[in-house]
Amino acid sequence: MIAAKVEYTKNAWLVDYPSHWEVLRIKNLFQEMDSRSETGSEELLSVSNYTGVTLKRESLENEDDHLSNAESLVGYKLVSKNDLVINIMLAWNGSLGISQHNGMTSPAYCVYRIKGDNNPEYFGYLFTTNLFKAEFRRHSTGIIDSRLRLYSDKFFGIFTVVPPKDEQDEIVKYIKAQEEKINLFIQKKKRFIELLKEQRLSVVNIAVTNEGKNWAWLRLKDIVTINDEALTEKTEDDYFIKYIDIGCVNSYGDIAEIQEYTFKEAPSRARRIVKKGDVIISTVRTYLKAITLIESEEDNLIASTGFAILRPKNDVLSEYLNFALRAEYFIASVIKNSYGVSYPAINSTTLSGLKIVIPKSIKEQEEIINTIKAETTTIDKAIAKTEREIELIREYKEAMISEVIMGKRNINE
Numbered sequence: 155m156i157a158a159k160v161e162y163t164k165n166a167w168l169v170d171y172p173s174h175w176e177v178l179r180i181k182n183l184f185q186e187m188d189s190r191s192e193t194g195s196e197e198l199l200s201v202s203n204y205t206g207v208t209l210k211r212e213s214l215e216n217e218d219d220h221l222s223n224a225e226s227l228v229g230y231k232l233v234s235k236n237d238l239v240i241n242i243m244l245a246w247n248g249s250l251g252i253s254q255h256n257g258m259t260s261p262a263y264c265v266y267r268i269k270g271d272n273n274p275e276y277f278g279y280l281f282t283t284n285l286f287k288a289e290f291r292r293h294s295t296g297i298i299d300s301r302l303r304l305y306s307d308k309f310f311g312i313f314t315v316v317p318p319k320d321e322q323d324e325i326v327k328y329i330k331a332q333e334e335k336i337n338l339f340i341q342k343k344k345r346f347i348e349l350l351k352e353q354r355l356s357v358v359n360i361a362v363t364n365e366g367k368n369w370a371w372l373r374l375k376d377i378v379t380i381n382d383e384a385l386t387e388k389t390e391d392d393y394f395i396k397y398i399d400i401g402c403v404n405s406y407g408d409i410a411e412i413q414e415y416t417f418k419e420a421p422s423r424a425r426r427i428v429k430k431g432d433v434i435i436s437t438v439r440t441y442l443k444a445i446t447l448i449e450s451e452e453d454n455l456i457a458s459t460g461f462a463i464l465r466p467k468n469d470v471l472s473e474y475l476n477f478a479l480r481a482e483y484f485i486a487s488v489i490k491n492s493y494g495v496s497y498p499a500i501n502s503t504t505l506s507g508l509k510i511v512i513p514k515s516i517k518e519q520e521e522i523i524n525t526i527k528a529e530t531t532t533i534d535k536a537i538a539k540t541e542r543e544i545e546l547i548r549e550y551k552e553a554m555i556s557e558v559i560m561g562k563r564n565i566n567e
Contacts, residue, residue: 171560180312199258232258324566372512378466385417393417398428399421400461403436407476435462488508
């Protein structure tokens with residue numbers, strides 16, 4: 155039975171939950187932990203609004219990458235499995251999660267441990283709902299997003315619903331079962347999209363290698379500038395960036411899950427400034443073929459130093475360059491000139507000396523772009539339709555979690 159809780163109190167925003175559930179302040183459910191690493195040798199953990207709490211090493215792009223910018227990890231906060239870890243600067247966008255690992259995390263983050271007989275995973279789901287993210291924003295200190303901070307006293311003062319323990323367990327079990335089904339559906343749809351995109355790449359490859367009489371073989375450095383701009387160490391700690399790492403760009407040129415950080419908390423590789431019209435190409439793990447055209451006009455897009463940022467000169471169109479770099483011969487040349495086994499890489503100087511074949515005429519480049527678009531229209535429509543299906547199932551997933559976690563759906567039917 156759902157009871158409408160609409161009295162005008164500090165917890166009036168918690169409406170429509172089962173009448174037998176309790177409402178408590180978070181301070182009655184979690185305690186803050188502040189144990190510090192004495193050796194800095196524990197597993198380093200990271201926190202993201204996309205993936206929750208994960209192993210930092212899983213996001214490294216290069217075998218020479220450092221886990222952290224810090225000279226020493228001594229003094230980092232210790233985390234135990236089932237602890238809640240919150241990036242207090244980004245709590246408002248869901249940058250938190252229940253850790254599945256023992257390890258350590260940034261001293262700037264907060265670590266909380268569940269009290270009593272409660273299921274931490276229930277609250278992990280609850281705190282990432284839009285309802286709670288809005289409440290975290292409301293209780294955060296600061297004027298603009300990049301300066302918001304959810305300090306422990308404010309976090310502890312927030313009210314939350316608390317189902318009986320057996321219901322917490324049932325809700326977590328139900329959500330996980332539904333997530334498994336949804337994730338399987340998404341995997342199948344993504345595979346279908348991959349097949350369509352492979353067809354698309356084939357069309358592109360033929361179009362940009364159909365060499366004509368007015369085409370020329372040119373070195374990249376003759377037609378682009380490389381790595382023109384970068385953030386410096388003098389950048390303000392609170393500068394808010396949207397970070398594109400190697401894992402954000404797939405072999406078809408899609409950018410997914412751009413991560414948001416303050417400069418202080420961003421990976422050490424978050425340095426290259428990118429602008430609309432730039433083409434970025436991975437110089438590490440080159441077999442991934444991470445190449446894409448930047449179409450966004452946002453002025454705080456920052457790419458990993460694992461990318462080379464190519465800014466076309468006047469004699470080449472950005473869109474054409476993006477297609478041309480996907481030619482099979484060019485990808486093969488990049489891989490051939492890479493070094494390393496586990497993390498093959500190519501330096502920017504070597505990359506800039508590689509040649510591509512390109513029409514001298516801007517008009518002919520435009521014609522090829524239009525031909526590619528015409529021949530891939532049907533493919534693109536099929537991709538868009540399937541991506542929309544994935545988007546809808548994800549929206550369903552978010553709505554499902556929000557309903558179940560607040561007791562608005564009967565999970566025993």
